[in-house]
Amino acid sequence: MKGILYYNCNRSGKYQIKGQERKRAIKSQGSCKVGHMCTSQIIVVKNGNDIYQVTYYSTHYGHDTEVQHVRMTKDEREKIASKLxxxxxxxxxxxxxRSQFHENSLTRLNLLTRNDINNIKYSFKINTQKTIPHRRASISDLWNDEWEVDENQQILMLKRQGEEHHQLEKDDFCLIFMNCSQQHMLKKFGSIQP
Ligand SMILES: [Zn+2]
Structure with missing residues (x-):
C-alpha cells in the first residue's frame, strides 16, 4: 500500500475552540499554537514493499522552543507513572x-504541574485515592496514618492525644511545624530580644 503521512510541528496552526463553548480552560502557559503554519515538518512517503522515504524539515519558523510547550517524553511519563x-x-x-537542574538548563520536568500528574494518572489508570477505614479515628491517628510529612517541614512540636504534657490536657493534640521558607525567613529577619 502506498501513502503519504504529514507530521506537523505541534506549534503549527491556530488554537481552535472546539464545540459551542469551551469546556477546557486554556492552559496557564497559553495555547502552544503560534497562529500560523510552522515550516518544520516530517513527511513520510510509503512506496510499497515496506520502503519508506522520510523528509525532515528541521527549521522552525515563528516560535522559539519554549520549554513549557515541549511535551514530556514517553520515558519521562513512565518514570512518573511508576513513582505514582x-x-x-x-x-x-x-x-x-522541580529541584533537579542539569547544567543550569531548564527541562520540561522542572515545569511539571499537578495537571501533568493528573493526566499521567488518568492515562496510566493509576488510582491513588486512599480509602479511609470506617472507624472512629482520633486526630493523632489521622496524623500517623493519612497525613503526609514532608521532609522540608520541620516538626517543632507534636503532642499526640493521650500523651502527658506539663501545660496541655492529656486529651489535647498539638502540632507545630515550620517549613523551609518559614525557617529561612526567621533566620534572616528574626532577632532575639534582650
Ligand atoms: Zn515549529
Missing part, C-alpha cells in the same frame, strides 16, 4: 522534579 504506582505522593514528585 509505588505510592509516592504528588507533592514529592513535584518537589523532586
Amino acid at each position: 504506582a509505588e505510592g509516592v505522593t504528588n507533592s514529592k514528585i513535584l518537589d523532586s522534579s
